[in-house]
Amino acid sequence: MPTSFGERIIYILERYGMSFLRGAGVTMAIALVSTFIGCIIGFLVGIVQTIPAERSKNPVRWFFLGVIRIILNIYVEVFRGTPMMAQAMFIYFGSAALFGINMSMWFAAFFIVSINTGAYMAETVRGGILSVDIGQTEGAKAIGMTHFQTMINVVFPQALRNIMPQIGNNLIINIKDTCVLSIIGTVELFYTTKGIAGALYTYFEAFAVAMGIYFVLTFTCSRLLRLWEDKMDGPANYDLATTDTLTHTSGLYSIGKKNIVGNLNKDSRDGGR
Amino acid sequence: MDRHILEVVHLSKNFGTNVVLKDIDFSVNQGDVICIIGSSGSGKSTLLRCINLLEDPTSGDIKYKQKSILGSRFSQSAYRSKVGMVFQGFNLFNNMTVIENCMVGVTKISKKNKDEARKISEYYLNKVGMLPYINAKPHQLSGGQKQRAAIARALSMNPDVLLFDEPTSALDPQMVQEVLTVMRNLAKDGLTMIVVTHEMAFARDVSNRVVFMSNGIICEDGTPDAIFKHPKNQRTREFLERFRSDTNL
Ligand SMILES: Nc1ncnc2c1ncn2[C@@H]1O[C@H](COP(=O)(O)OP(=O)(O)OP(=O)(O)O)[C@@H](O)[C@H]1O
Ligand SMILES: [Mg+2]
Numbered sequence: 001m002p003t004s005f006g007e008r009i010i011y012i013l014e015r016y017g018m019s020f021l022r023g024a025g026v027t028m029a030i031a032l033v034s035t036f037i038g039c040i041i042g043f044l045v046g047i048v049q050t051i052p053a054e055r056s057k058n059p060v061r062w063f064f065l066g067v068i069r070i071i072l073n074i075y076v077e078v079f080r081g082t083p084m085m086a087q088a089m090f091i092y093f094g095s096a097a098l099f100g101i102n103m104s105m106w107f108a109a110f111f112i113v114s115i116n117t118g119a120y121m122a123e124t125v126r127g128g129i130l131s132v133d134i135g136q137t138e139g140a141k142a143i144g145m146t147h148f149q150t151m152i153n154v155v156f157p158q159a160l161r162n163i164m165p166q167i168g169n170n171l172i173i174n175i176k177d178t179c180v181l182s183i184i185g186t187v188e189l190f191y192t193t194k195g196i197a198g199a200l201y202t203y204f205e206a207f208a209v210a211m212g213i214y215f216v217l218t219f220t221c222s223r224l225l226r227l228w229e230d231k232m233d234g235p236a237n238y239d240l241a242t243t244d245t246l247t248h249t250s251g252l253y254s255i256g257k258k259n260i261v262g263n264l265n266k267d268s269r270d271g272g273r
Numbered sequence: 274m275d276r277h278i279l280e281v282v283h284l285s286k287n288f289g290t291n292v293v294l295k296d297i298d299f300s301v302n303q304g305d306v307i308c309i310i311g312s313s314g315s316g317k318s319t320l321l322r323c324i325n326l327l328e329d330p331t332s333g334d335i336k337y338k339q340k341s342i343l344g345s346r347f348s349q350s351a352y353r354s355k356v357g358m359v360f361q362g363f364n365l366f367n368n369m370t371v372i373e374n375c376m377v378g379v380t381k382i383s384k385k386n387k388d389e390a391r392k393i394s395e396y397y398l399n400k401v402g403m404l405p406y407i408n409a410k411p412h413q414l415s416g417g418q419k420q421r422a423a424i425a426r427a428l429s430m431n432p433d434v435l436l437f438d439e440p441t442s443a444l445d446p447q448m449v450q451e452v453l454t455v456m457r458n459l460a461k462d463g464l465t466m467i468v469v470t471h472e473m474a475f476a477r478d479v480s481n482r483v484v485f486m487s488n489g490i491i492c493e494d495g496t497p498d499a500i501f502k503h504p505k506n507q508r509t510r511e512f513l514e515r516f517r518s519d520t521n522l
Binding site: 133135136138139140141142143144145146149153154157158161234237238239240241 | 325327350351352353354355357358360362363364365366367368370377378381382404405406407408409410413423426427430
C-alpha cells in the first residue's frame with residue numbers, strides 16, 4: 001500500500017475503478033428514473049389539485065375531488081415530513097412484515113425515491129400551474145379551447161418551463177440522496193465506497209474519490225439542464241419574415257444580436273432567473 | 274333582416290352581494306359596431322365577460338342566433354370560438370410564437386390541417402400588419418404589436434362577433450393609433466364588433482351605435498350622433514362633459 005495520498009488514490013482507482021463506476025451508474029440510474037417517475041406523479045397530483053370544481057355547479061364531482069384531494073394531501077405531507085431513510089426502512093422491511101409483499105431491493109429503491117420526489121414535485125407543479133397568469137387561461141378560453149385543451153397547449157408548457165429549475169434541483173438532490181438507500185443494501189455509489197474503504201482501510205481516500213464522482217455527476221446534470229432550459233426558451237432573436245410582395249430575393253432574413261429586440265429579450269430573461 | 278345575432282335579455286350579475294349588472298337588455302345585429310362607454314366600475318368589462326361566458330350571469334339570458342347560450346347542453350367552447358374576445362392585457366400565449374398563437378386555435382378547435390391553418394393565420398396577420406413578426410415570441414413585441422397579433426389570433430377563428438375590452442388602454446398614444454386603425458378596417462369589412470373603449474373619437478366615428486353604462490345599467494343606447502350631440506340622460510351628459518374637459522374632444 002503506497003504511503004502518499006495521491007498514490008493511494010491512484011492505487012484505489014486501479015483496483016476498484018470499475019466498482020466505483022458501477023456504483024455511480026446505479027446511483028445515476030436510480031436518480032434519473034426516479035426523478036422522471038416522480039415528476040409524472042407530481043404532475044398528476046398537481047393537476048388534480050388544480051382542477052376547478054364548484055360545489056354549486058356539480059356537487060358530485062366536487063365531493064369526489066375533495067376526497068381525492070384529502071388523500072393526496074396526506075400523501076404529500078407524510079412523505080415530505082418524514083426522513084427518506086426512515087421511509088426506506090419502513091417500506092422495505094414493513095412491506096414484508098405487514099403485507100407479506102417481498103419487494104426486491106431494486107424495486108424498493110426506485111419506489112422510495114420516486115414517491116418522495118413525487119411528494120415534493122406535487123407542490124412544485126401546483127405552484128407552477130397557479131403561477132401561470134389567469135390571462136393565459138382566459139385567452140385560451142376566448143378562442144374556444146376546452147379546459148383540457150387549455151391545460152395541454154397553454155398552461156402546462158408554461159408551468160413546466162417555470163418549474164424546470166425545480167426539476168433540476170430534485171434531480172441533484174436525488175443523485176445525492178440515493179446514498180440513504182445503502183441502508184437497505186442498494187449497491188449504489190455510497191455503499192460501494194463504504195465497502196472499498198473498509199476493505200483497504202482507506203476511508204479518507206475512498207470518500208475523496210466518491211465525493212469527486214458525486215460532484216462531477218451533479219455538476220454535469222445541472223449544466224445539461226441549463227442547456228435544456230435555454231433550448232426551451234427558443235432563440236433569443238426572431239427572424240423578420242418578409243412578404244413575397246416586398247422582396248423576391250429571400251424568404252427570411254435574420255436581424256443581428258445587437259438590436260432592440262435582442263435587448264428587450266435579454267431583459268426579460270434575466271428577470272426570470 | 275332583423276334577426277339579432279346576439280341578444281342580452283334581463284341580464285344581471287352579482288359578485289357576492291355586490292350587484293354589478295342590473296337587468297341589462299340589448300341586442301346586436303349582424304355588422305353592428307357597438308361601442309360601450311362609461312366610467313370606471315360601471316360594469317362594462319363584466320358585461321363583455323358575461324357575453325363571452327368568462328363570467329356566469331346571475332340571472333337573465335344571452336341568446337346567440339336565437340339560442341340560449343346558458344343551457345347545459347350548449348357547447349360553450351364552440352360558442353366562444355364564434356364570439357371571440359380581445360383583452361386589454363393582450364393575453365397572447367407566452368409559450369408560442371405569433372404564428373403559433375394564431376394557428377393553435379385553427380388546428381385544435383377548427384380542426385384544419387397545418388398548411389391550411391398557416392395560410393389562414395398568415396392572411397389575418399398580414400391584415401393587421403404583423404406578417405413580418407410571425408416568428409417572434411410575445412415578450413419580444415411592443416404593446417401595439419402584441420394587440421395586433423391578439424386581434425389576428427381572434428380573427429383566425431373566423432368569428433361572427435368580436436368583443437374588445439379596452440384594447441388600447443394599456444398602450445402608448447402612438448400604438449393606440451396603430452391598433453385603432455386595424456379596428457377601423459375591420460369595421461369597414463363588416464365585422465360585428467362590441468368595443469368597450471375610452472376612445473371617444475373612435476366611438477363617434479366608427480360605431481353605428483353607442484351604449485352608455487353607469488352603475489351596472491344601460492343609461493342610454495343610440496347612434497353616435499344622438500349620444501354625443503344630443504344626450505338625453507343626465508348621467509350621459511355629465512360623463513361626456515367630464516370627458517370633454519379632460520380631452521378637448
Ligand atoms: N371578480 C370580481 N369579484 C368581485 N367584484 C368584481 C369582480 N370583477 C369586477 N367586480 C366589480 O364589478 C364592478 C364592475 O367592474 P367592471 O370591471 O365590469 O367595470 P368596468 O366598467 O369595466 O371598469 P373599467 O373601466 O375600470 O374597466 C366593479 O365595482 C368591480 O369592483
Ligand atoms: Mg373594464
